[in-house]
Amino acid sequence: VIFLCRHAAVVISGTELARQLHREIQRDVEELVAQGNMRPHLGVVIVGEDPASRTYVRNKTRAASILGISSDTVVRPSSVSQEELLELIDKMNRDWRVSGLLVQLPLPEHINERAVCNAIAPEKDVDGFHIVNIGKLCLDQRSMVPATPAAVWEIIKRAGIETVGKNVLVAGRSKNVGMPIAMLLHTDRNHERPGGDATVTITHRCTPRERLKELTSLADIIIAAAGVPRLITADMVKEGAAVIDVGINRIKDPNTGKLRLIGDVDFEGVKQKAGFITPVPGGVGPMTVAMLMKNTVTAARNALMH
Secondary structure, eight states, X not given: OOXXXXXXXXXXXXXXHHHHHHHHHHHHHHHHHHTTOOOOEEEEEEESOOHHHHHHHHHXXXXXXXXXXXXXXXXXXXTOOHHHHXXXXXXXXXXXXOOEEEEOSOOXXXXXXXXXHHHSOGGGBTTOOSHHHHHHHHTTOOOXXXXXXXXXXXXXXXXXXXXXXXXXXXXXXXXXXXXXXXXXXXXXXXXXXXXXXXXXXEEOTTSOHHHHHHHHHHOXXXXXXXXXXXXXXXXXSOTTOEEEXXXXXXXXXTTTOOEEEEOSBOHHHHHTTOSEEOOSSSSHHHHHHHHHHHHHHHHHHHHHHX
């Protein structure tokens, strides 16, 4: 088969899409304030000294200040007890000035992450990890949708990628990313929280390599969220498929010896075959932060209605 005029994929800039979303969020924030309401406020709790967590939190608070959302970060040492952490969350839950609240994960071994996520008031839970928000997501009800899955869904919609009746492969089954992405994409577009009406397959570490390849080659949309560098290569992808890369892997560059970010997709190879592709960095990451800000404004709005 000779491919005449086969073009490389459209590279979807998450940075550019996030900029569009920022303008919309800024408008919403200023509208709220102009109506005499309090400025939306994001409370962030961080435990310990993990440098990656520090960077993520800095990105979030920086985005908030650009968009006119106020924020404050409470830092606790990694020796903090679960009880002390839960008391802090309870205090922030009851503070009417805090619109949205998040505890940066991962947490130290001695703290139960599930207990912490469930301690945040569901209406302030901008990460969408509370059991009530996850339950509502599974029932197609309106809820706080976790920011990364929301970012993937938003990218697909804004890029004009068709999902109805399409085959979608989600590589990765984590409860915070893979599972909610699959939920958003396979559910009914006419429900309270509209879904993508796609046929979704989820793969994970127990999926044999050759089975993964069979499944990816049938997929119109591949969402790579496994945390495995270069898991998806060009030979696995159907011509013209859309490939969304959620992976964030830090690897040592053999030439410079410095750490650099790569995704779960072999970008250079897959770009030659796919119809759409998101880069790492500059793809899902910026949109995730933007969706978190959108959730914060939603939380501020919901608080006005109660």
